[in-house]
């Protein structure tokens with residue numbers, strides 16, 4: 161029978177050609193356990209059509225969905241010193257990095273891209289969870305800084321999309337230092353009077369949630385996303401109490417006033433465009449200097465302008481303009497969140 165397997169089978173295979181069937185045609189929903197065909201998954205932007213569970217989504221696909229016509233430009237991020245601690249556990253850190261780079265085709269766990277959402281220019285800094293659990297090391301810190309500076313340069317809002325297990329332990333204290341660094345990065349955007357929006361995806365935990373991810377003007381989360389600092393088990397062991405059901409989910413955080421909105425993936429583009437419109441119009445309102453405005457108004461009324469009241473007006477106007485749009489937005493959301501939280505207390 162040897163000639164059959166050794167000679168005939170290869171001949172037939174050569175004639176028919178290798179079966180070109182990818183092995184991942186079906187995905188199992190981790191929430192309801194139903195099988196989802198890959199085309200359906202694609203059509204629903206990685207959301208289960210049976211139960212609405214939001215599966216993780218590759219970065220490229222997310223960008224294609226968010227940006228107008230799927231058009232965006234990735235920027236090259238500054239290089240950092242690789243493996244300064246010469247860290248090694250089961251594998252060398254440098255080997256882990258190389259593996260992750262080969263698997264994801266990205267330099268590190270963060271990708272910064274700019275483009276337009278409904279005609280409005282934006283800069284997005286998004287995490288790739290496939291890359292070492294989206295952990296934040298020096299490269300991610302540099303990435304956030306680059307993103308914020310690009311946003312300031314383009315006078316565009318910055319949107320951060322974290323998906324991270326926290327700081328990268330292989331970089332020790334250097335990874336923890338990225339918490340203040342990324343905080344300063346988003347501060348630069350705020351100082352320029354530009355909106356900074358965070359779209360939290362599953363999971364947003366550890367050093368990332370303890371720094372820039374919780375500093376947004378508006379916090380949006382994907383349904384069911386895990387958001388917190390330490391994991392459930394660690395907290396339960398520390399406080400010796402059983403934690404409530406749904407603890408650390410996006411919905412729980414919304415109910416308790418930690419985030420502003422939970423938005424399904426299919427509506428995120430629309431929501432972001434609306435928010436940017438509201439917040440950026442606030443920025444535009446600052447454009448004519450308030451002092452000048454007061455003078456113009458005085459000139460219209462033919463009143464000589466005293467210096468002091470105009471500076472007061474300046475202050476008032478400043479207090480009114482930029483934060484106004486934000487506080488309106490927040491108060492609406494927060495009051496909703498509070499009223500939701502009240503019965504539980």
Ligand SMILES: [Zn+2]
Pocket residue numbers: 189190191192193194208209210211212213
């Ligand atoms: Zn499902």
